[in-house]
Amino acid sequence: MSFPAFHPFRSAEARARFLARYDERAARWPVPCEGREVDTSLGRTFVRVSGRAGAPPLVLLHGVSGSSLQWGPNIARLAERFEVFAVDGIHDCGRSVYSRPAKDGADYAKWVDEVATGLGIRSDFALAGLSYGGWIASQYGLRYPQRVRGLVLVAPANTVLPILGKWMARAILTALPIPWLTRSFMQWMLADTAAQGEVGRKLVEEVSGDSYLAARSFAWKPMTQPTVLGDEELQALPRPTYLIVGENETIYSAKDAIARVKRVAPHIQTELVPNAGHDVTLAQADHFNTLLLSWLGEGGAAATATEPAG
Numbered sequence: 001m002s003f004p005a006f007h008p009f010r011s012a013e014a015r016a017r018f019l020a021r022y023d024e025r026a027a028r029w030p031v032p033c034e035g036r037e038v039d040t041s042l043g044r045t046f047v048r049v050s051g052r053a054g055a056p057p058l059v060l061l062h063g064v065s066g067s068s069l070q071w072g073p074n075i076a077r078l079a080e081r082f083e084v085f086a087v088d089g090i091h092d093c094g095r096s097v098y099s100r101p102a103k104d105g106a107d108y109a110k111w112v113d114e115v116a117t118g119l120g121i122r123s124d125f126a127l128a129g130l131s132y133g134g135w136i137a138s139q140y141g142l143r144y145p146q147r148v149r150g151l152v153l154v155a156p157a158n159t160v161l162p163i164l165g166k167w168m169a170r171a172i173l174t175a176l177p178i179p180w181l182t183r184s185f186m187q188w189m190l191a192d193t194a195a196q197g198e199v200g201r202k203l204v205e206e207v208s209g210d211s212y213l214a215a216r217s218f219a220w221k222p223m224t225q226p227t228v229l230g231d232e233e234l235q236a237l238p239r240p241t242y243l244i245v246g247e248n249e250t251i252y253s254a255k256d257a258i259a260r261v262k263r264v265a266p267h268i269q270t271e272l273v274p275n276a277g278h279d280v281t282l283a284q285a286d287h288f289n290t291l292l293l294s295w296l297g298e299g300g301a302a303a304t305a306t307e308p309a310g
Contacts (some may be wrong), residue, residue, distance in 0.1 A: 008097055010219045018217035021210065022094065025069050030076045035095075038118030042102055042111045046088040046095035047119060051079035056149075057125040058082035058296070059116060061133030064157070065211055067094030070130065073285035074292075081293060082126070085119055089133065091223055093214035101222045105139035108224070112140045113147065126296055128152035130281060131251075135159045135226035141238045142229075150296050151241040154288075155278050158226040160234075160243065160260055161252040174215065182212040189250050192276050192283035203282070234265040241268045242295050244288070246276030269295070 009015035026048075033050040048068045051058075058078060062070040068086035071078075078084050088094030090111055091102060102108050116125060126149050129137030134156025141151045157163060167189075174182045186208040187194050194204045229237075243261055245254040258270045271291055276284040 008219055008221060009217055014217040018093075018213060019095075021213055022067070022069070025072075025210070029069070029072060031079045036119065038115050040090070040111050040114040040118065042090045042100060042107065043098035044096060045090050045111070045115050045118075047115065048086040048088070049083070049119075050075055050086070051081075051083040053083055055081065055083040057116075057121045057123070058084045059112070059121075059125055059127045060084060060086045061112070061127070061129035061136050062086070062089060062092070063131030063133055065093055065214055067092065069094075071281070073282055074289050077286075077289040077293060081297070085116075085121070087115060089136075091221070092132075093218055098221065102224050104224055105136075105227065106143065108136045109140045109143040112136065113144055116147070124149040126150040126152070128154060128292065129156065130154045131278065132157045132226060138229060138237065141241065142233060142236055145236075145238040148238040151238050152244065152292060152295070153241065154244045155246065155249055155251065155280060156226075156243075157251065158228045160228070160257040162228055163226075163251045167251050174211070177216065179208075179212050182215070183208045186211060189277065190279040190282065192246065192248060193279045196283065200283075231264045234261065234268070237265065237268060239267050240295075241265075242271065242292075243268055244271045244273060244280060244291065246273045246278065246280035246283070248275075248277035249280075250278050 006012045006015045009018065031050045033048050036047045036049055038045045038047060060071050062068055067088045071086045075084060088096040090096045090098050102111065124147050127137050127140060134153040135158060137151060138153060138156060138159050141148050153159065170185050174185050186204055190204045190207065193200045245257055247254055254272055258272055261268050261270055273280050273284050273287060281288050
């Protein structure tokens with residue numbers, strides 16, 4: 001398969017335009033970081049590394065149509081305790097460049113393992129995924145449980161329950177080159193952030209602009225649809241696993257998602273976060289950070305380093 005020099009962008013101009021905005025956002029990353037690139041079977045993957053080298057490793061997978069920069073509101077607290085590896089998804093809108101599309105969850109799980117290995121993570125590690133990244137994290141947990149010290153699923157796409165049709169319909173409309181449609185979708189999906197006064201409204205407006213630019217900059221690429229895990233798959237997720245959802249979640253009913261997990265896989269700890277929806281890491285950043293650090297520490301998921309996994 002041959003690609004143009006500006007791959008995965010629509011044009012050289014689109015590449016320059018998007019990366020200028022990406023780098024502007026990256027300059028706001030609140031802690032020192034190092035960019036690394038890892039070659040994998042799906043392509044070259046960019047990873048943003050923060051925190052103290054040698055601290056317990058934490059790998060972060062972002063949501064769809066985004067990049068590692070989605071973790072900006074959380075990184076300062078997380079980097080105090082962990083060496084944090086925030087990954088630009090190979091399928092998504094960042095500095096990673098795919099060489100072939102992923103076919104299924106197994107492809108993504110292998111990709112995550114190749115990234116971790118390429119970064120030199122020789123022990124088991126904590127893994128947190130948001131939205132689409134949560135589904136990818138679940139696929140990794142099913143296939144490489146011995147490598148997972150703690151699995152955190154944050155509003156995972158499908159995975160627990162099917163995404164609602166009304167969410168899908170509104171998301172599909174954002175493919176049209178009409179800025180208002182993207183803005184309306186983001187204001188609905190990030191409603192709890194938008195309700196936080198002028199600062200919140202400006203943040204949602206910025207996210208909307210970033211999303212619209214990304215959609216106009218990247219060439220179309222096939223994307224694996226996330227799946228809903230069967231009962232046996234949920235039961236097979238690693239111990240410990242933590243599900244975090246905002247009470248106003250838009251992709252499915254948060255209460256129904258938690259009810260299913262408690263019924264089918266009671267070993268999974270669940271958390272319903274008030275005053276948050278799909279923007280739980282943004283609208284309730286401080287609370288989310290505290291929950292994650294407490295669970296990863298007190299739960300024994302990633303408080304101390306371990307011997308290399310076999």
